[in-house]
Amino acid sequence: MSDRVLGAVCVVASAAMAWAAQDYAAAISYEPVGPRAFPLLLAAGLSLCGLWLVLRPTARAEAFRGVPWRGTALCAAAVLVYALLFQSLGFALATALMALPVGMAFGGSWKQSLAGGAALGLVLYVLFDKLLDVVLPTGPLAALLGGN
Numbered sequence: 346m347s348d349r350v351l352g353a354v355c356v357v358a359s360a361a362m363a364w365a366a367q368d369y370a371a372a373i374s375y376e377p378v379g380p381r382a383f384p385l386l387l388a389a390g391l392s393l394c395g396l397w398l399v400l401r402p403t404a405r406a407e408a409f410r411g412v413p414w415r416g417t418a419l420c421a422a423a424v425l426v427y428a429l430l431f432q433s434l435g436f437a438l439a440t441a442l443m444a445l446p447v448g449m450a451f452g453g454s455w456k457q458s459l460a461g462g463a464a465l466g467l468v469l470y471v472l473f474d475k476l477l478d479v480v481l482p483t484g485p486l487a488a489l490l491g492g493n
Contacts, residue, residue, distance in 0.1 A: 348398050348401075349398060349399050351395075351398055352394075352395040352396065352397070352398025352399035352400075353395065353399055354395070355391050355392065355394060355395025355398065356391075356392050356395035356396060356399065358391065358395075359387075359388040359389070359391035359392035359395060360388070360392070362384055362387065362388040362391065363384070363385055363388040363389075363392075365384070366381050366384035366385050366388065367381070369381040369384065413450070415450075416450035416451070417450075419446050419447075419449075419450045420446070420447050420450050422446070423443050423445075423446040423447050423450075424443065424447075426442075426443070427439055427440070427442075427443035430442070431482065432482050432484075433484060434484045434485065435481070435482045435483040435484025435485065435486055435487070436466065436469070436470050436473075436474075436481040436482055436483070436484075437466035437467055437469075437470045437483070437484075437486055438466065438484055438485065438486055439466075439484070440462060440465055440466035440469065440470075441459065441462035441463045441465070441466040442462065443462065444458060444459075444461055444462025444463075444465055444466070445458045445459050445462055446458075448461055448462065
């Protein structure tokens, strides 16, 4: 039953998030996507996940038995460090470094995780910064990435 309560809370939180994001607008229109798109996308994802929790068939009582708590804590710590280093290291490098412990928590080797993280950081940088015109920090890789 607690899954359904969590799902309902997620749906309500996503509605509040979408309502709050409606007024987001840049003072100067320098990006075609604008600041409203990302919170609305997150709200949509959160509401879909919340609806799935509410509407899915009843889960077993042992839902959290066997959860890899160590890997979960490692992923949470990696995301926290990612947020702290995002501006100084830049998007591509911070993403590559964040993907290393997350990939290893999911069973990848350090080589696979680092290669996947580097590819993820560069591909997402090109997608957002070059194709969607979303300005991302480049950090020490500014000369390589041709960014700000």
